[in-house]
Amino acid sequence: MSVEAIPDPVPGPGEVVVKVAACGICASDLHFIHGEMPLPAPTPLTMGHEPSGTIAAVGPDVPVWREGDPVSLHAGKVCMACARCAAGRLEECRNPQVMGIHYDGAWAEFVRVPWYSMARIPPGVSFEHAAIACDAVSTPYAALIDRGTVRPGERVGIWGIGGLGTHAVQIARMAGASFVVAVDPIEAARERARAVGADLALDPSEDVPGAIRDATHGRGLDLAVDAIGRSAVVRQAMFSLERGGRIVLMGQSMESLDAGPILFLSFLGTSILGHLGYSKAHLEQVLDLIATGRLDLSRSISDRLPLERVQEGVERLTSKEESTVRLVVLPNGEPPAPGS
Template sequence: MLAGRLEIATRKFAVREVPVPEPGPGQVRIRVRAAGVCLSDVHLIDGSLSPLFLDAPEVTLGHEVAGEIDLLGPGVEGWQPGDRVLLQAGERCGVCQNCRRFRDPCLAVRTRGVDYDGGWAEYALASQHTLVAIPDGLPYDQAAIVPDAVSTPWGAVTETAQTAPARAAGVWGAGGLGAHAVQLLRLVGAAPIVAVDPLPAARDRALEFGADAAFDSADPELRSKVLALTGGGLDVAFDMAGVAQVRDQAVRCLGLGGRLVLVGLTPDPLTIENSIPLSFRGQRIIGHYGSSPRAVEQLVDLTRYGRLDLSRSISGTYPLADAAQAVAQLQAKRDNPIRLILRPF
């Protein structure tokens, strides 16, 4: 079968033939119908991100995956070949102290397509407990992006930030994560919602997704505009871009007791130019990564009952063989994509 493989030592990426995997005990084989292309995949290829737990010299990329069950491994119950599913983006390690004692959270969560083979392939393996059934009305391409592009901002908004209705929220970066963050903030009742992005097209999209205002990050009057709109500053701000420079800017737009949630990833230092107001105003900076399995299930239910529409989120599709072209488009931000999709079949 074809698979998009990354050599970690050289960061050489290529789509090439590999053996079709066989499911072991408790595993299923998935015929992949759609796989998302995420900026994290780009960062793995360019070397700015590295696997923490990978025990092989290379890995099949792809942590946003949906398809149908092709084959059951020994001991799998409750699933049948042909079932439509998406795959959680990661799973518990099973060996850390918390896992051995059946406690949350796992201390060493493994990420699909990073620490073990993912879904940029014609077939992928998945542990049965990482499967989430999807309704017939949810297309595979939209289902595939739920376990990161949508669930990561959902987890940030609802769990890490505990965003409250009718409280001001800001989103820095209106790309794949940020556009969904705006949509989800509106769903939970945040108001007003401010989007900040240097690209005019991204700001327009943020307004389409439900932002009340969209500002250029290069605007020298940005802080005063945010304070005027919100009546004193943001209750919560989200860095969805993973750009070090915007973090100081976002902190300066917070109100009393405001929180900055770091969602986008960057290896660059976290620098706050003047930290005295941060202490004086009781503000916080909080890290966030991924989401809980419950978040993915909640989002599937929200699509099932018509509360969440992801049809605008798919910016384009590529055959799996052209995965490198999809990576190049996302890296260059050509046509300002939200999510690009690989189709193995």
């Protein structure tokens, strides 16, 4: 990784250029930087898929949006070539591209995006919170509410209490879960999980299924979310579930899944559900929930770094020595207050 000067992007038809106010550093960025997952785009590539900012330039054929509008950026582009795109089902595109992975992202002063990828930031939401609303909050929101179909009164477990997992605990509470358990090897992460609403926080080296059965009168969980992407987590989650329970795979890795004996899954009627990302509707709902105070992100910004120090942020997240929710990069200095 290096920080280099490149020409400012110019918007083409249907595109805008956004002056980036803030952009999160995500654990999934690390997998690509460290070569654990294959990067689908040729390098050099500008990473960063969790940005907010202000529209700096509007290209031809862009509806409604104007220079100066404050926006969160959904990290996706559609292919406009598959059968679903041709049918106008853009949200269901078969070959979606992800910002900062397939095309240049927002660890930069300016980023070029399609007009349909933007969501307006509601009054009162800071640029930092509007940035992490993309992915760090919207992905667990989509994973729990849509993919995991969490219902009021259900018992929910979250494995991995980092950026996405911390918000998953909050979303489970907000959705009306009657019991939320958080599992993480780091004490500071377990403490944070309790502070944001977990009823129980466990170290994965403990007898997690046993502790969950004790705490739920022998019943276990309706929904388990793996925010890490490990077979060991899925097996532990599987043995923590109530009959008919669901596991949502929210963490990404190249590890092969070994979820234990198929007979157990069949006998217990367990569903294992893959999940990636979030839709524009999720992002807009999350921004509204932040604006109305239903979702409190006051603990979510762990540190703020200028663009020159993005590498330091990546190293800090890699070392796992500190338990962070989100480190954010501020490429254009201190962002303005919302609405100013």
